Amino acid sequence: MIRPISKWITHHTKLLVITALLLVIPSLFGYVKTRTNYDVLSYLPSDVRSVEGSKLLEDPFRAAATSMIVVEGMPPAYTQNLLNEIEQVPHVSKTLWISDLLGIQIPESFLPEELSRDFFRDNATMMIVQYDTDLSSDETMEAIVQIRRLMNEKCFIAGMSAMVQDIKDLVLTELPVYSLVAVILTLGVMFFSFESYLMPLIFFSCIGLAVLYNMGSNLFLGQISYITKAIAAILQLGVTMDYSIFLYRRYEEEKTRHEDIREAMTEAIFAAFSSLSGSSLTTIAGFLALCAMRFTMGRDMGIVMAKGVVIGILCVLFVLPCFILLLDRQIEAYRHRNFFPDFTNFNRRLLKHRRFWIALFLICLLPALYSQKHTRIYYQISRSLPDTLPSIQSKRKLNEHFQMSTEHVAILSSELDNHSLEELENQLEEVPGIGHVVSYHSLIGNGIPDFFLPEDLRTTFKSGPYQLLMMSSDFEPATDEMKTQLASVSALVTQYDPNAYLTGESAMTEDLRMIFSQDNIVTNRLSIAAIFVIVMLLFQSFTVPMALILAIELAIYINQGLCYWMGTSISFIAPILIGAIQLGATVDYAILMSSRFREEIRKGHDRMEAALLAGSTSDSSIITSALGMFSATVGVAIVSRMYLIKEVCMLLARGALISAFIVSFILPCILYELEPLFRRTSKSWADKAQ
Secondary structure, eight states, rough: HHHHHHHHHHTOHHHHHHHHHHTTHHHHHHHHHSSOOOGGGGGTTTTTTHHHHHHHHHHSSOSSSEEEEEESSSOOOHHHHHHHHHSTTEEEEEOOOHHHTTTOOOGGSSSSSSHHHEETTTTEEEEEEEEOOTTTTTHHHHHHHHHHHHTTTTTEEEEEHHHHHHHHEEEEEHHHHHOOOOOHHHHHHHHHHHSBBHHHHHHHHHHHHHHHHHHGGGGSSSSEEHHHHHHHHHHHHHHHHHHHHHHHHHHHHHTTSSHHHHHHHHHHHHHHHHHHHHHHHHHHHHHHHHGGSSHHHHHHHHHHHHHHHHHHHHHHHHHHHHHHHHHHHHHHTBOOOOOOOOOHHHHHHHHTTHHHHHHHHHHHHHHHHHHHHHHOOEEEEEEGOOOSHHHHHHHHHHHHOOSEEEEEEEETTSSHHHHHHHHHHHHHSSSSTTTEEHHHHHHTTTTTGGGGGEEEEEHHHHHHTEEEEEEEEOOOSSSSHHHHHHHHHHHHHHEEEEEEESSSSSHHHHHHHHHHHHHHHHHHHHHHOOOOHHHHHHHHHHHEEEHHHHHHHHHHHHHHHHHHHHOOOEEEEEHHHHHHHHHHHHHHHHHHHHHHHHOOOOOOOOOOHHHHHHHHHHHHHHHHHHHHHHHHHHHHHHHHHOHHHHHHHHHHHHHHHHHHHIIIIIIIHHHHHHHHHHHEEEEEHTTOOO
């Protein structure tokens, strides 16, 4: 089946190239029309209590998103004028400032002293702005942009929506730089690695088409996360390059055996198909395991990356051979000397000291596992952003003047009487880290009748069967102090209203922390199980997948565990991304090496000769691929200002080198030592090649 398809590909090169180029048009359309989501918290499952609470803020309160604006050293008239202008901005539903209370002829002495302090501190005042659209919607983002245009340099807008807008601006600014740096550095590696100056350009043409097809086909998802958008293309570059290198190296081998280049390519596709299909299936399985996460960004990343691997392998099998065959003369015309050494002597010395390398492998397992389990993870979204962003500076101002790092919102029954509300407010103010508490009751006190308050102000805090109670917190989200505070606040709120909702950035981030820690365990187990099954079917063996997975997991554990020994912490998204991506890259290398080892055994070579040949023919492909992934990601890690992207790319760069080291140095020794076991426990292990 595979050989006839391979032959058809090599005899219809022009048709396939024209088809590939025509597919660029719908892909560009899809890429432009696919929306990017910059709000990480929007991927929390809808049945989480904090998310249900945030939906109530959207309807019935029409307060889906909230911003705090700090105005420093400006007269009240300026602030009032700014407030009036902000109220005219589309999708601003409500604003709240001290004038909303003083402007209705109520003597200032009637206002609670605590309320006055909530709006004025030192030489600064604070106003609250609410929006009728979701905090990360395009409409809210545009409202933030317009509000910033209205403010002068002494005004600062803080809140999740402002932060999301800054993330959007940063990603849009840096994404072209990521791509350019990755392409330049990877081209440098490939010019060094291949014997023809034209091959890197051919590779990048094929990879570029694969990336464009993948990003364009995201249209059916409706939207993708900014993390997926920032990393997917770079990862697809690295993964697709693996397959391209494997196929081209095999083609070069087959050319020495066939005079007709089409016959050589037919045999190369046929011979490489086993390792390419096995490695691509395992990589796809690793990515699809992300779809099992309750945190739905996993599904977003898993689908996009798995789809990218499928498209990448199709381009390698159907498009790359056509490019190579059509440009074979030009490839030969621009040949240069091979800079890669012959790895035969290296592998001979390696296998001579195989017991040392296997002992090193076994010694590293436990400390690598321990350090990986104890690597510190942070969940604060703001921590992954540069301090120079306007929203981060605004957050600092809010904390400096009003001791407010974040805000909690409790949604209570409107039937809760004033006496109970007053008791609840007093108890909440005693919780460590809670700054001030604002509710309908705290605004009117006990001396102002309801009808004195304007309708807009009443509906800010009361709507239908619900009323709001807002609390400021001195603690940062996703800290141990915040976890304790949220538990205390939740216990008090539900004591007065068992059906109450507690929401806000910190409550949602705490839910994210609990969900993600569970997701991490589930996805790791699923990906390992899926890879075990695929490798077992590929090699028809129970023992081969055990050996390969052990080597693969060691590479991942060492990479993540280095963060523990270096005393650094990593973003919550990094372990799952690294687990899936490095797993995919390492399994590609491992299957390539193991498939070649089995192929040489089937040709009648003894295990020493088979290990030597497998290493000598695979090492250049593995090293080239690893250096390509390293160069594509290390450049992004250096230039990115977004710490999350920087961390993930640095881990990927380091992981590529670690994976190449494990597969090139340790796997040949394992294959040699365990070959008798593989022979006894595998079906058709040593059957003669057809």
